Amino acid sequence: MCTATDHTQLRFAGHAKWQNIKHIKAKNDAIKAKVFSAYALKLRRAASEGGPDPSVNSKLAALIVEAKAKNVTGEVIDRALKAVQNAKLQQLFLEVQGPAGVLFLLHCETENVGNFRYALKKSCRKFNGGILREGAARFHFEEKGVIKISKTDNDGKNPLTFEKAEELAIEAGAEEVVNENDGNKSQEDSDDCWTFKTAPEDIYSVKQYLEKNAPQYQIKEYDVQYIPLRYAQVNDKEVDQVYEFINALDENEEVTKFYHNMKE
Secondary structure, three states: OHHHHHHHHHHHHHHHHHHHHHHHHHHHHHHHHHHHHHHHHHHHHHHHHHOOOOOOOHHHHHHHHHHHHOOOOHHHHHHHHHHHHHOOOEEEEEEEEOHHHOEEEEEEEEOOHHHHHHHHHHHHHHOOOEEOOOOOOHHHEEEEEEEEEEOEOOOOOOEOOHHHHHHHHHHHOOOEEEOOOOOOOOOOOHHHEEEEEEOHHHHHHHHHHHHHHOOOOOEEEEEEEEEEOOOEOOOHHHHHHHHHHHHHHHOOOOEEEEEEOEOO
16 A cells, blocks of 8 residues: 555656656747747848848848847748748838827838738727827927947947037037937937937938047947927836837837837
């Protein structure tokens, strides 16, 4: 009797161990799949913005290197790029009210405008928001060229002071230099960067001037962006809802870029 009991205990102990191994493997597979999915989305967005050829799209090329370093397979990378090449996408610019009255401007690419708008409207309603008429949210933002340049040179020895950055901005034709992070998607932490703001049509001429006259300071980001003129103030409970909505937009493959006016 005792032997039979011991045998049963051993059998179930072995079963539990196998279940634990299966659980750990499933968890690791889920983490791996999430990483692959995240990079596939980043790659599609970068390819949509600058084209699917990494030889002429530096942002895409850097992402491919980063993805490979995270063990993302070549198959996943190729599939993401082919999806952009083969897709017949329509571009949309939508204005949305999200949780707590926070306003969003969305750049979107979709094969089916009707289905996309329906799904977005449904998502907005979940947060007591909705798609706004054209111009309703746009006037709360200003469109600016934004160039972020490193505060130290490539060797990390010679700092780019504010005075020098301001001098470069004047010479390049930028409107101003600031040390700030306006809280929008795809923005690097500004602690190690100066932000040059330009008229949208001047961004490339200013960028070229900086590359030619201050090549020792790396340009980390440049883009035409929508910067809030008026910020929405939200409480702690509302912040969680706004971030839940932001996460939903982040995970939406058809939303390529977005801006919001929540004060962070």
